[in-house]
Amino acid sequence: GAGVSQSPSNKVTEKGKDVELRCDPISGHTALYWYRQSLGQGLEFLIYFQGNSAPDKSGLPSDRFSAERTGGSVSTLTIQRTQQEDSAVYLCASSLFWDQPQHFGDGTRLSIL
Amino acid sequence: RKEVEQDPGPFNVPEGATVAFNCTYSNSASQSFFWYRQDCRKEPKLLMSVYSSGNEDGRFTAQLNRASQYISLLIRDSKLSDSATYLCVVRALGGGSQGNLIFGKGTKLSVKP
Numbered sequence: 001g002a003g004v005s006q007s008p009s010n011k012v013t014e015k016g017k018d019v020e021l022r023c024d025p026i027s028g029h030t031a032l033y034w035y036r037q038s039l040g041q042g043l044e045f046l047i048y049f050q051g052n053s054a055p056d057k058s059g060l061p062s063d064r065f066s067a068e069r070t071g072g073s074v075s076t077l078t079i080q081r082t083q084q085e086d087s088a089v090y091l092c093a094s095s096l097f098w099d100q101p102q103h104f105g106d107g108t109r110l111s112i113l
Numbered sequence: 114r115k116e117v118e119q120d121p122g123p124f125n126v127p128e129g130a131t132v133a134f135n136c137t138y139s140n141s142a143s144q145s146f147f148w149y150r151q152d153c154r155k156e157p158k159l160l161m162s163v164y165s166s167g168n169e170d171g172r173f174t175a176q177l178n179r180a181s182q183y184i185s186l187l188i189r190d191s192k193l194s195d196s197a198t199y200l201c202v203v204r205a206l207g208g209g210s211q212g213n214l215i216f217g218k219g220t221k222l223s224v225k226p
Binding site for chain 2: 091102
């Protein structure tokens, strides 16, 4: 079956612009996560959605970052007024429930000029 | 102290060698532990879960020492295809963060012919 799908796969934008990244989780997965991976760094947790509960936003690095998950399925991560330090690979993962293995998408490579 | 620490390597080993990776974690209440594998410019993929009793999957053996907050991964008879970055991963606990994973920065393995 289909895995976690992310779009776009690559995004290049100018500093100060807003960007929106999309994640389509595996159908039926109740949990969805966003992570980012900067060059030479480990994965950094950003935000976690579980069903209809309020999301855990504890990993968002600043108020320029926000995320939504509509209808318990597709999620968008929005970065406003992008900065060069936002350049990273943004990875989305989903799992059937919070304690099940997470399946990762291919990621969106974001480059801020 | 970082939540999950690993030796970054790189580990350069010949084919057929046995190689061991170590990892320490700071949160003594952590309950779930994993090793993920990440190939260059690819998303992380679950290699194996780590159980208190230790577990083996073919050439791979994972062990957990709760008292020392230490996790290990042993690869026997290494293959060229084992070349990748190995990520030590701990599941966060508490509140809405039950599902999110905390990743080490990874240990790079390069297996040479």
